[in-house]
Amino acid sequence: MARATLISDPTGAAASALTLEALRDVPPRSHRELTRIALIGNPNSGKSSLFNQLTGLNQKVGNFPGVTVDRKTGISQLTAQHRAEIIDLPGTYSLYPKSLDEKVITDLLYDQASDQYPDFVVVTVDASNIRRNLLLFTQLADLGLPAVLALNMMDVAAQHGVQIDIMALQQELGVPIIPMNARNGVGIAALKIVMSRQLGPPTRSFYEPGDDLLPMIRQIRYYFNLHNDYLALHYAHQFRQISFLTPDDKAYIGELVEKYGFQATPRQAQETIDRYARINDILLNTVTVTRTEKNEPYSNKIDKVLTHKVWGYLIFFGVLFMMFQAVFAWASYPMELIDQGVTWINQLVQTNFDGPLVNLLTEGVLAGLGGVLIFIPQIALLFAFIAVLEETGYMARVTFMMDRIMRKFGLNGKSVVPLISGVACAVPAIMSARTIENWKDRIITIFVTPLMSCSARIPVYTVLIALVVPDEPVLGIFNLQGVALMGLYLLGFFAAIFSALALKLLLRTENKSYFIMEFPVYRWPRWKNVGITIVEKVKAFVFQAGKVIVAISVILWVLASYGPGNALEQAEARVRATAAEQRYTPEYTDIRIASEKLESSYAGLFGRTLEPAIRPLGFDWKIGIALITSFAAREVFVGTISTIYSVGQDADMRTVQQKLAAEKDDNGQPFFTPARAFSLLVFYVFAMQCMSTLAVVYRETKGWKWPLLQLLYMTGLAYVSSLIVYQLFK
Amino acid sequence: MSSRSAQVKTNAPRSVKDLRLGESGTICCLEDPEMALKLLEMGCIPGTQVRLNSRAPLGCPITLVVGDEDYTLSLRVSEAATILLKD
Ligand SMILES: Nc1nc2c(ncn2[C@@H]2O[C@H](COP(=O)(O)OP(=O)(O)OP(=O)(O)O)[C@@H](O)[C@H]2O)c(=O)[nH]1
Ligand SMILES: [Mg+2]
Numbered sequence: 001m002a003r004a005t006l007i008s009d010p011t012g013a014a015a016s017a018l019t020l021e022a023l024r025d026v027p028p029r030s031h032r033e034l035t036r037i038a039l040i041g042n043p044n045s046g047k048s049s050l051f052n053q054l055t056g057l058n059q060k061v062g063n064f065p066g067v068t069v070d071r072k073t074g075i076s077q078l079t080a081q082h083r084a085e086i087i088d089l090p091g092t093y094s095l096y097p098k099s100l101d102e103k104v105i106t107d108l109l110y111d112q113a114s115d116q117y118p119d120f121v122v123v124t125v126d127a128s129n130i131r132r133n134l135l136l137f138t139q140l141a142d143l144g145l146p147a148v149l150a151l152n153m154m155d156v157a158a159q160h161g162v163q164i165d166i167m168a169l170q171q172e173l174g175v176p177i178i179p180m181n182a183r184n185g186v187g188i189a190a191l192k193i194v195m196s197r198q199l200g201p202p203t204r205s206f207y208e209p210g211d212d213l214l215p216m217i218r219q220i221r222y223y224f225n226l227h228n229d230y231l232a233l234h235y236a237h238q239f240r241q242i243s244f245l246t247p248d249d250k251a252y253i254g255e256l257v258e259k260y261g262f263q264a265t266p267r268q269a270q271e272t273i274d275r276y277a278r279i280n281d282i283l284l285n286t287v288t289v290t291r292t293e294k295n296e297p298y299s300n301k302i303d304k305v306l307t308h309k310v311w312g313y314l315i316f317f318g319v320l321f322m323m324f325q326a327v328f329a330w331a332s333y334p335m336e337l338i339d340q341g342v343t344w345i346n347q348l349v350q351t352n353f354d355g356p357l358v359n360l361l362t363e364g365v366l367a368g369l370g371g372v373l374i375f376i377p378q379i380a381l382l383f384a385f386i387a388v389l390e391e392t393g394y395m396a397r398v399t400f401m402m403d404r405i406m407r408k409f410g411l412n413g414k415s416v417v418p419l420i421s422g423v424a425c426a427v428p429a430i431m432s433a434r435t436i437e438n439w440k441d442r443i444i445t446i447f448v449t450p451l452m453s454c455s456a457r458i459p460v461y462t463v464l465i466a467l468v469v470p471d472e473p474v475l476g477i478f479n480l481q482g483v484a485l486m487g488l489y490l491l492g493f494f495a496a497i498f499s500a501l502a503l504k505l506l507l508r509t510e511n512k513s514y515f516i517m518e519f520p521v522y523r524w525p526r527w528k529n530v531g532i533t534i535v536e537k538v539k540a541f542v543f544q545a546g547k548v549i550v551a552i553s554v555i556l557w558v559l560a561s562y563g564p565g566n567a568l569e570q571a572e573a574r575v576r577a578t579a580a581e582q583r584y585t586p587e588y589t590d591i592r593i594a595s596e597k598l599e600s601s602y603a604g605l606f607g608r609t610l611e612p613a614i615r616p617l618g619f620d621w622k623i624g625i626a627l628i629t630s631f632a633a634r635e636v637f638v639g640t641i642s643t644i645y646s647v648g649q650d651a652d653m654r655t656v657q658q659k660l661a662a663e664k665d666d667n668g669q670p671f672f673t674p675a676r677a678f679s680l681l682v683f684y685v686f687a688m689q690c691m692s693t694l695a696v697v698y699r700e701t702k703g704w705k706w707p708l709l710q711l712l713y714m715t716g717l718a719y720v721s722s723l724i725v726y727q728l729f730k
Numbered sequence: 731m732s733s734r735s736a737q738v739k740t741n742a743p744r745s746v747k748d749l750r751l752g753e754s755g756t757i758c759c760l761e762d763p764e765m766a767l768k769l770l771e772m773g774c775i776p777g778t779q780v781r782l783n784s785r786a787p788l789g790c791p792i793t794l795v796v797g798d799e800d801y802t803l804s805l806r807v808s809e810a811a812t813i814l815l816k817d
Contacts, residue, residue, distance in 0.1 A: 093771045093772065094771045096767065096771070098767075098768055129801045131773065131797060132772065132773045132796075132801060135771065265763050265764065265767065266763070268767055269763070269766055269767055269770055272767070272770040272771055272775075273770060273775055273776070276770075276773070276775045289798065299802075300783065300784075300802075303784060303793075304784075307784060307786060307787065308787065309787040310787075312787045313787060396804075400786050400791060400793070400804050401786055401787055401788075403786065403790070403791050403806065404786060404788040404789070404790050404791070405788070413791070512764065512765075514765060514768065514805075514806070514809055515791055515804070515805060515806050515809070516765075516768050516769065516772060516803065516804075516805045516809060517803070517804050517805070518772070518801070518802070518803060518804075519793055519802035519803065519804050521802075
């Protein structure tokens with residue numbers, strides 16, 4: 001058969017050159033320059049786990065295809081003398097990308113002239129699913145890239161009764177193979193040794209494009225000065241999508257394709273079929289599968305329950321509900337402790353020191369920082385829940401159960417991943433929409449994801465709910481405040497899907513959407529990963545949000561403590577005059593003075609300017625200031641409120657909640673009525689108040705159109721909804 | 731009249747969509763050329779055996795076990811309808 005000619009005669013010599021012992025004789029790579037090594041493999045085959053093992057970094061790992069959607073580099077110390085740059089990449093099933101995350105790989109591999117081009121690739125292969133994983137390997141080998149095969153998940157393969165004759169497979173594939181377990185680090189040492197050697201290109205080829213294509217392939221190859229035929233064939237297939245080709249280059253290939261009547265789709269299909277035939281031949285002699293009762297996949301059994309007609313949705317709803325209960329009820333104990341700690345420090349500073357700097361420290365910095373630190377337990381719990389959903393493989397089941405429903409709203413089952421991780425933070429969530437192949441589904445997903453309530457809204461929700469919703473049990477087990485919190489999340493969710501529906505009707509373009517997805521097996525979460533995720537996210541929240549919050553708190557404190565000209569002195573004099581007339585008590589005089597001063601300060605001026613626009617929503621100029629500062633990032637709200645309401649108030653007025661509860665309106669009644677609080681809550685559910693989100697939408701959609709539309713739409717929605725809420729309930 | 735339409739039905743090629751839960755079939759060909767590219771990559775090669783493993787609560791999507799390995803693929807019913815089976 002024709003195929004036989006493709007198999008170059010495996011000689012004993014070539015094969016023995018691949019054993020670890022023999023590799024010691026292969027010269028090590030030069031020490032001077034940093035070797036660039038790319039990790040390429042199928043989605044969910046363990047590339048990021050391997051990357052973390054090699055570099056000591058904490059790249060996100062999760063048990064569903066499409067966790068990594070962009071490249072990330074790190075440095076690995078391979079041997080005592082040798083360091084290499086490692087590139088973690090999104091997963092792909094083949095070198096013919098079907099979605100944007102997959103395209104990251106071909107962008108890297110097509111441009112040999114690029115200074116990013118890898119010297120070497122580590123192909124990760126899931127040993128429990130070796131047939132499908134080898135497809136990509138054979139394509140990479142045919143590109144002529146020096147490669148080592150990391151045969152990962154050997155533990156899973158053993159469990160499923162898959163036995164692999166490594167030596168025989170190594171001979172067949174012509175590259176070194178290292179069996180390993182990237183989860184616990186087995187095989188990393190051996191892999192590092194191989195990676196530190198100077199290996200040549202693979203010695204086998206697995207596919208020959210038909211002879212009839214050779215004239216076209218050769219012309220492309222020589223025109224672009226490519227090192228191999230297979231790469232030239234890929235240019236013919238994908239020239240329209242290759243970003244670094246000039247229009248002239250594309251026109252040139254376009255003409256050739258026309259001239260030779262090259263039909264990309266059937267050729268690509270035939271190539272895949274031929275490759276699988278070749279892989280089947282190879283596996284026949286190297287892999288045996290023994291199925292026994294014992295290794296009947298337990299995942300199927302779990303799925304019988306978790307994706308059951310009735311239980312499936314009930315369990316999913318239960319999981320979500322538990323998440324909100326946790327964030328509200330369980331987190332309150334550690335929050336109380338943190339709160340007391342901050343107050344204690346604050347009082348310590350105030351009783352022991354004196355002067356304007358101390359005021360800046362206590363009223364500005366500590367008040368703002370306290371507003372951040374107290375939310376650590378909630379953020380930690382939220383991220384822990386999401387990490388467990390992702391690590392066990394349950395997330396993939398949720399996309400499966402939701403696809404039918406999501407499709408009705410112009411979304412896709414895969415939109416569930418961005419929507420759920422949007423509950424943590426919209427920025428990575430929007431990037432994860434790259435795995436959605438269909439343009440329209442993807443744009444809609446990106447557009448509505450920021451409506452999901454992210455962790456930065458938790459502080460606002462917590463403070464305001466605690467202010468107006470009583471802390472009572474409902475139905476015995478749930479807590480009314482937890483239920484209110486879930487209500488806000490649901491409000492965001494429904495806003496997201498109904499906005500999606502509206503967009504679906506508005507965007508007229510129809511292109512085919514599909515939902516062909518690998519279903520991962522269930523796995524125990526790796527608790528270390530969950531722990532790392534929590535620590536990383538909390539650190540990011542405290543330091544990044546903290547930096548902004550402290551900076552804004554300080555600026556705000558200055559703006560609230562000074563005013564144009566001698567406006568503050570005048571305000572004080574005014575109050576004293578009235579006080580003398582009306583016989584105010586000294587305490588009341590002080591409060592009036594503080595309040596009048598704040599109103600005449602720069603901050604007060606800004607708030608006053610905004611007030612007419614937000615008065616119909618029930619907000620005053622103080623909230624106006626908070627709205628201005630939280631335009632860049634909404635987590636600043638609580639810090640701002642806490643700073644504004646601290647200026648001139650008693651030092652022992654502890655929490656933000658107490659400060660808000662003590663706030664009086666003109667008639668001496670509590671200012672934060674339920675109508676006002678809910679109006680403000682609804683505003684924060686809908687409003688687009690996050691520069692980072694706008695920036696990432698700009699990057700992901702390559703233009704200002706979508707971020708600006710999003711800003712207008714969400715802010716408009718927030719304004720109108722708040723207006724309705726306040727006018728109805730006041 | 732009725733017997734004729736019944737005959738048409740039996741003559742129409744069966745697709746993966748028509749499998750019963752737990753039933754296996756062998757792929758004969760893929761109907762939609764664009765979708766075929768993705769399905770082939772995922773291992774749905776003509777001649778491969780597939781088993782209908784489960785249906786989502788609302789009947790769509792479904793999961794298939796592809797080949798004799800335990801690798802599970804989920805896809806929509808409309809996509810499954812393009813995978814035709816051998817008799
Ligand atoms: N049992 C076992 N699990 C593993 C092994 N390697 C990785 N995993 C798990 O497999 C899942 C996927 O790992 P990742 O490292 O995120 O895979 P990836 O290739 O980066 O995935 P994408 O970024 O989605 O392409 C995680 O749940 C890992 O904990 C292994 O050798 N054995
Ligand atoms: Mg990854």
